Amino acid sequence: MNGGTAKPVTLGTKLIGFALIVAAIVLACSVPYMPNYYVRVLDSILIYILLGLGLNIVIGYAGLLDLGFVAFYAIGAYTYALLASPQMGIHLPFLVILPIACVLGVLAGILLGIPVLRLRGDYLAIVTLGFGEIIRVLINNADALTNGPKGIAAIHRIDIFGLTISTPKDVFWLLLVTCILVAIIVWRLQNSILGKAWMAIREDQDAAKGIGINTTNAKLAAFGISAMIGSIAGVIFSAFQRFVSPESFTFQESVLIVLIIVIGGIGNILGVIAGATMLILLPELLRDYAEFRMLLLGLLMAFLIIVRPHGLVPRSFTPDRLFAWMRFR
Amino acid sequence: MSLEFKNVSKRFGSVIATDDVSLTFEPGLIYGIIGPNGAGKSTLINMAAGSYSISSGSILLDGRPIEKLKKHEISLAGIARTYQNIRLFEQMSVMDNLEVCLYPRDVGGVWKEIFVPSYARAKREERQAHCRRLLEQFALEDAADWDANSLSYGRQRMLEIARALVREPRVLLLDEPAAGLNHGETLELKQRLAALRRPELIMIVVEHDMDLVMTLCDRVVVLHHGALLAMGTPAEVQANEQVQQAYLGTIDDIESIRAVAQSRKAERGLRVNADTVRH
Numbered sequence: 001m002n003g004g005t006a007k008p009v010t011l012g013t014k015l016i017g018f019a020l021i022v023a024a025i026v027l028a029c030s031v032p033y034m035p036n037y038y039v040r041v042l043d044s045i046l047i048y049i050l051l052g053l054g055l056n057i058v059i060g061y062a063g064l065l066d067l068g069f070v071a072f073y074a075i076g077a078y079t080y081a082l083l084a085s086p087q088m089g090i091h092l093p094f095l096v097i098l099p100i101a102c103v104l105g106v107l108a109g110i111l112l113g114i115p116v117l118r119l120r121g122d123y124l125a126i127v128t129l130g131f132g133e134i135i136r137v138l139i140n141n142a143d144a145l146t147n148g149p150k151g152i153a154a155i156h157r158i159d160i161f162g163l164t165i166s167t168p169k170d171v172f173w174l175l176l177v178t179c180i181l182v183a184i185i186v187w188r189l190q191n192s193i194l195g196k197a198w199m200a201i202r203e204d205q206d207a208a209k210g211i212g213i214n215t216t217n218a219k220l221a222a223f224g225i226s227a228m229i230g231s232i233a234g235v236i237f238s239a240f241q242r243f244v245s246p247e248s249f250t251f252q253e254s255v256l257i258v259l260i261i262v263i264g265g266i267g268n269i270l271g272v273i274a275g276a277t278m279l280i281l282l283p284e285l286l287r288d289y290a291e292f293r294m295l296l297l298g299l300l301m302a303f304l305i306i307v308r309p310h311g312l313v314p315r316s317f318t319p320d321r322l323f324a325w326m327r328f329r
Numbered sequence: 330m331s332l333e334f335k336n337v338s339k340r341f342g343s344v345i346a347t348d349d350v351s352l353t354f355e356p357g358l359i360y361g362i363i364g365p366n367g368a369g370k371s372t373l374i375n376m377a378a379g380s381y382s383i384s385s386g387s388i389l390l391d392g393r394p395i396e397k398l399k400k401h402e403i404s405l406a407g408i409a410r411t412y413q414n415i416r417l418f419e420q421m422s423v424m425d426n427l428e429v430c431l432y433p434r435d436v437g438g439v440w441k442e443i444f445v446p447s448y449a450r451a452k453r454e455e456r457q458a459h460c461r462r463l464l465e466q467f468a469l470e471d472a473a474d475w476d477a478n479s480l481s482y483g484r485q486r487m488l489e490i491a492r493a494l495v496r497e498p499r500v501l502l503l504d505e506p507a508a509g510l511n512h513g514e515t516l517e518l519k520q521r522l523a524a525l526r527r528p529e530l531i532m533i534v535v536e537h538d539m540d541l542v543m544t545l546c547d548r549v550v551v552l553h554h555g556a557l558l559a560m561g562t563p564a565e566v567q568a569n570e571q572v573q574q575a576y577l578g579t580i581d582d583i584e585s586i587r588a589v590a591q592s593r594k595a596e597r598g599l600r601v602n603a604d605t606v607r608h
Contacts, residue, residue, distance in 0.1 A: 193428070193432050193435045193442065194432070194442075196421070199425070200418045200429045203421060206400075207412070208429075209399075209400040209401045210378065210400060210404055210409075212404035213433070214433075215401070217436075
């Protein structure tokens with residue numbers, strides 16, 4: 001992105017990659033000894049990484065500004081809440097609900113995708129924003145089904161083959177595994193021919209059509225896959241909180257996920273991780289400053305955008321680079 | 330096998346850009362389309378590539394009407410094009426710019442690419458080997474990993490032409506390929522285009538550069554006010570009195586056309602140095 005030419009892997013890059021991996025492993029290993037508050041923050045970071053990975057497909061790869069991503073998060077969360085709680089009297093296991101939520105997510109993604117296929121830029125942003133609000137308002141008012149603003153409580157814990165996920169530490173491991181799996185799939189997707197087609201659409205939609213890309217199908221695939229990841233995040237969130245209400249799915253959540261991508265580095269998986277870490281951690285660290293907290297957060301973000309307009313992580317620093325030290329030693 | 334325009338007209342409101350044009354393009358030949366600004370040259374290319382709808386008439390590829398097809402379907406039918414203002418996938422590598430053209434062929438195997446690493450690697454290597462041959466042909470192999478927008482203007486042109494060739498089209502439409510190129514680059518362009526001549530390929534070049542058209546092309550089509558004025562070999566067209574009167578006219582007019590061509594080049598040259606505007 002900067003300068004444009006692929007730079008060779010330097011010793012510095014290798015050292016940074018090595019240090020980051022070691023830090024991540026040390027952090028993960030110390031989780032069992034951490035107080036619950038810290039683990040909850042880590043869980044929250046992982047949830048947002050998951051959401052960021054999903055939204056990054058639409059915004060980062062395909063270049064479509066989607067401001068209603070929280071809708072898919074809500075769909076996943078309510079799917080789990082309705083199918084594993086006394087609300088409807090249905091008590092399905094996690095591993096059955098997950099595929100259902102995935103299918104519903106994909107369908108919702110395509111449902112949003114179809115009307116906005118012809119829209120770009122500002123118009124797309126407005127319509128997707130509306131979609132996010134519609135889903136929230138719908139949940140808020142469908143009292144019989146969703147219990148309206150009071151939300152759904154007493155949601156079951158996740159139970160995978162007799163293994164109960166109950167404490168924040170258990171959830172951490174579940175989220176970590178999910179994040180790693182999703183990140184690998186998204187990374188492989190990015191390098192597949194479909195990923196390249198998305199980027200071609202982002203760069204020049206008409207030229208992409210001109211080389212024979214069916215942009216309709218490619219965009220719907222982006223919306224569908226991205227919504228599926230959002231839905232998965234919702235399922236885990238719902239099982240982790242054991243309570244969902246429309247309040248968790250406001251427009252602000254969508255904005256936060258977009259910010260994670262923009263601050264981290266658009267179109268870069270490592271950017272999403274950096275962005276989520278920073279945007280979840282900062283408000284926690286600034287808690288001591290009470291009323292100045294939001295002001296400081298805003299200033300910091302403005303500062304970051306000025307200093308690093310392309311995001312915290314440069315586009316050239318890909319997961320390939322992160323693991324470069326393993327191959328060239 | 331041919332590309333045929335049958336009584337094609339294009340109106341923009343009350344402006345008639347193309348007026349009842351009937352033309353047949355045969356494979357194995359290089360066609361040049363000339364005419365003053367606003368004669369409807371680019372309109373013709375845009376209609377053939379599906380960028381513009383046509384107001385009346387029909388465009389046939391091998392007898393099959395293509396004017397109702399969507400843009401990507403036209404591309405899949407074997408019509409490839411370049412643009413007047415170069416339109417590359419700027420923040421993608423030079424190699425990716427070519428590789429992505431194989432999407433229609435490989436999209437069915439995407440899931441396999443994601444879940445079977447060995448398949449993905451084999452596919453990617455096969456695609457890149459195919460594209461590398463084109464990069465070599467256009468002397469771009471050293472820049473394979475660069476972002477497309479870091480290439481010089483002349484090399485961007487070459488890349489755009491290479492991109493149009495990835496899926497071995499049957500019709501190649503080039504919209505002012507020499508615009509913005511200096512003298513040396515134009516010569517190089519001419520050699521590369523001449524080298525592309527194949528018995529099954531229809532090449533159509535819209536160009537202001539008379540020298541390029543007259544030396545490269547086998548047939549020259551002259552448009553005037555959207556209508557077909559003449560078509561024939563370069564010698565025939567240059568000798569055609571109608572063309573001379575209406576378009577080439579006196580020696581002065583040839584000079585004025587040259588001047589126009591030069592000023593357009595200068596304009597493009599400026600554009601190269603300007604920052605890319607992103608929307």
